[in-house]
Amino acid sequence: MDDTYKQDKATPQLSESTRLLLIITKAWSWVFLALILVFFEVWSQIEVGRSFLWSTYNLQSLGVAAVQILMLALGLTLVIVASHIDLSIGFITGLAAVMAAVLIRLLDPFTNDLYLIALDMTLGAAAEPLKTMFLGDLLGVTVGQSVSVVIAIAGAAAIAMVPGLINGWMVSKLKVPSFIGTLGMYGIARGVALLIAGGATVSIQNDVARDWGNGTHFEVPYIVVFAILCAVAFHYLLSSTRFGVYTYAIGGNYQAAVRAGVRVDRHLIILFMLSALTAGFGGIIYTMRFSAGAAQAGEPILLYAVAAVFIGGASLTGGKGTVVGTVIGALIIAVIQFGLVFINVAPYWQFVAVGGVIIIAVLIDQSRSTIDRLRSTS
């Protein structure tokens, strides 16, 4: 081959200012998170005379707020990378919350007796004295309640995935735009959740559920540990597997994915089911935290979850976004949410602040595309 074929002898040179801008657009969410943390820390030191961050209670509250956002945002990240949107997750969260509560209520009377039945079967008549012993009784109730909680989690998660399956099927096979299709599912899931709950909150009295939802290990809430595990799994899936590459490829160029042999329909269905699954987990966590399931459990979080994904670097045109970015986005919103309460600002300001951050995120995404163009033409 001779040299006439060689192109672009030199890599494009960027001016100093473009390079600086590039770094800012890439890292702004980290910087922003650091800035608001500094702001609340300074405010707290001056006004209250103690630390904002150096407080177990504050950190736990921040973590829990971030968990509720992140559970909706994790699955949504994959959907948005594939250049779709899932608006139904807010009420899939509600549906799962109600289902978990209803299932626990249904199962508790049966599982409470499990221990007694098991004693009878193994020990026969010798079991009688054990049944009345306080310790045995306590243990029995715990075992029974754990059984209902585990079954309820599995059941509610499975039911949450049904609307996800339908979303994926509408979007892939029927070619319904995801914005419209999932908006329809938003209404359906909401109605069904309210119907099942009878229009009210469904309360439960299950100590195991309450403990899992509120307990801590070395001061770290269980649900935070669970959310971290989910985030690691999704990060692995999106960044290091074929499934992840195909998600980016579908978002970047749907036809390219089809022609490369990616089974795009099946892929989209799985994406929407994953989105519904993490939203469902969010609902189950809600029920365990408050010992009650409500159809509205995810309603205010939908906006926050969408915001977290976009703050994390995703783009409406698809093909972009990372799980790490989404985690940062969720943390930013949790800090704003909790911080504003902490400094006694009327809670409605949260919506204003989060809305503002979303717009900043979109503006930064826009300037990033401009810079990319500069990079390739300069």
Place this chain on the structure above:
Amino acid sequence: MTEPILSARGVSKRFGGVQALKDVSFDLYPGEVLALAGDNGAGKSTLIKAISGVHHPEEGSITFDGRDLSGLLPGAVRDLGIETIYQDLALADNLDVGLNLFLGREIVRHLLGFLPVLDRTKMRTESAAILQNLGIRVPDPTLPVGNLSGGQRQAIAISRAIYWNARLLIMDEPTAALGVPEQRLVRDLIIRLRERQVAIIYISHNLNDIFAVSDRILVLERGRKAGERKASETDDNEVVKLMMGSA
């Protein structure tokens, strides 16, 4: 002569009211370059998409190496050794060169012996090697391909087909968006591949190109096969007449 590697028989395809292909039959032999000519909308792209599994014709059959292709999905067709370069390139602009070259066939290594993870480094070095081998320079292989020039993107699409050892290479207007040196590069590539007994279907609107590389020319006119000629036994005038449906 040897057996044809690809045979199409009576292929028809409609899109709603448009009869994009009507009863098209042809054969293609290993090491042969078949040019598809025809006006805009004549059905050239539709014909090659019927081969590559993107479209499924209502009538007729296509066999490759004795295997019936009907009902196969694009991935399965590629696995048989048919690579296609599309008119509207099939690159994912948000992915880098390596991932595009390996899209659908990623290299995976196992972390700690069991956890599958993408081997991005290997895909990058492999693709850098093949690009260099073809004399194509890309400024930064870690950049999303959306940032590359039209010629560079075309080159990546072609090297993808070559890397996977296609036995049939289909190219839909591969030179349309290219500058003169890149056009020469593509032409050289076609000739080199033909020497390696790769069968090639080549779509172009440029009759000079067609006569420069092809052995046979198949002309489509509004979905019908208007004629088929050996390149050595015809000329511009006849081909243009066939394209206009007036021969």
